[in-house]
Amino acid sequence: MMSSFLKSRGRTALRGVILVIALCASLEASAAKADLDYERLRNSLAQLRADPALGELAPAEISLAEQALAVLAEQGGKGRDHDHLVYIAERRIDIATAAAQAVEQERKLQRLDREHDQILIAASRRDAEQARLELEKQRIQSLAQAEESDRLRVEADEARAQNEQSSQQADTARKQAAQARKLADAQALEAELARKEAQLLEASGAAPTKGAKPTAPAAITLGDNAFAPGLAVLRPAAQALIARIAAAAGSELKLRIEAHADDGGSVKANLALSEQRAQAVRGALVAAGVAGKRISTAGLGAKGAHAREVKVSFAAH
Amino acid sequence: MTVLRRNNLFVLIFFCVSQFTGCAETKPPLGLLDDAGHRVSAARSDGAQTYAPLELRGAEERLGFARTAMKAQEYEDATRYAAEAGIAADLAQARARLGKARERVAARSRENAQLKVDLSVEPDVQQGGGQ
Numbered sequence: 527m528m529s530s531f532l533k534s535r536g537r538t539a540l541r542g543v544i545l546v547i548a549l550c551a552s553l554e555a556s557a558a559k560a561d562l563d564y565e566r567l568r569n570s571l572a573q574l575r576a577d578p579a580l581g582e583l584a585p586a587e588i589s590l591a592e593q594a595l596a597v598l599a600e601q602g603g604k605g606r607d608h609d610h611l612v613y614i615a616e617r618r619i620d621i622a623t624a625a626a627q628a629v630e631q632e633r634k635l636q637r638l639d640r641e642h643d644q645i646l647i648a649a650s651r652r653d654a655e656q657a658r659l660e661l662e663k664q665r666i667q668s669l670a671q672a673e674e675s676d677r678l679r680v681e682a683d684e685a686r687a688q689n690e691q692s693s694q695q696a697d698t699a700r701k702q703a704a705q706a707r708k709l710a711d712a713q714a715l716e717a718e719l720a721r722k723e724a725q726l727l728e729a730s731g732a733a734p735t736k737g738a739k740p741t742a743p744a745a746i747t748l749g750d751n752a753f754a755p756g757l758a759v760l761r762p763a764a765q766a767l768i769a770r771i772a773a774a775a776g777s778e779l780k781l782r783i784e785a786h787a788d789d790g791g792s793v794k795a796n797l798a799l800s801e802q803r804a805q806a807v808r809g810a811l812v813a814a815g816v817a818g819k820r821i822s823t824a825g826l827g828a829k830g831a832h833a834r835e836v837k838v839s840f841a842a843h
Numbered sequence: 844m845t846v847l848r849r850n851n852l853f854v855l856i857f858f859c860v861s862q863f864t865g866c867a868e869t870k871p872p873l874g875l876l877d878d879a880g881h882r883v884s885a886a887r888s889d890g891a892q893t894y895a896p897l898e899l900r901g902a903e904e905r906l907g908f909a910r911t912a913m914k915a916q917e918y919e920d921a922t923r924y925a926a927e928a929g930i931a932a933d934l935a936q937a938r939a940r941l942g943k944a945r946e947r948v949a950a951r952s953r954e955n956a957q958l959k960v961d962l963s964v965e966p967d968v969q970q971g972g973g974q
Binding site: 606 | 923926927930933937938940944945947948951952954955959962964965
């Protein structure tokens, strides 16, 4: 009796326990289904994962968030445990989002760094191009200056050549003037000689008739001053008479030169000296233009104490 | 009677086991607390005070709760608060890094824009700036 009673109570208790367990399981299942926090976090994580910009930038952090969400889904918990798991999962998702955004910012920063470098490179290229253009400009200017210098140098050379030509012309003019002066002097000398000749003729009593053609004198004598004592070299002062003799001889008259010497030496020496003096006068006349074949010479020896004269006589053919 | 004795024995064994496992689960979470403290310090060092003050304050608050619970020998609460303080510190640190990155991007964008104006240059590159 007692045994059947206990068995009956045991079955009843077992049924109760089973009923309670089934009830609890049913409540937990309905609680999990109705966990709005879990749904919110799951949607949030799915949204992050599906984001085209951020979804693949923080895989490790997203994985940790998924694990936290899985723990929340499995263990759920009640009260403080649930809140704790939600807190952890929510921050895991926030961390994943922040990490992905940080990676995105780092990539933007890298692009900006590249852009910064490109700006500097572009500026550098532009500066280099400007420098090249400036260099080209300087080169062209230098070339123009060189051409201008060449042109000025050519002009200077031409001017110098013109100056030299002018100088030569001036020299030529000076020479021509000198020649003209010499000619004038010669003409003056000729006039003077003619005047002296006229005086001599007048002194000899054979004054030329006015308007008649002048005739050659019979003889012209070179005085003692023609030669130095003991020498047979004509003095410069005798050149005028030589020229006069040559002029008087013209181109037809023959000349005879008779020279004398001082009586200071021997007869032979005096003859030789007189002969040398005659030859000196002959040489001077030949130099003055008288043909040598028309001249005859004679050394006559001593004539007196100071008789160094040379007499030149003119004769027709 | 035999059944009752047997039930008492089971109850005794269950009590001992539950006491033993309970003591194991609620031992002082010293390592967890230290770790949370280090993570909060790291977040502060990374500039969370400037860039994520709310998150840093939440982490410090949770760390304080954990220490208080630790003193009160409420180890389960201390464990829970320490874990929350650590994860909040991690969030503060992540947002601080994000804030710094955004500042660098903004600064570089301004610098590039000014550089373009100063050098009168328009490089042939894609624009990388912007928030």
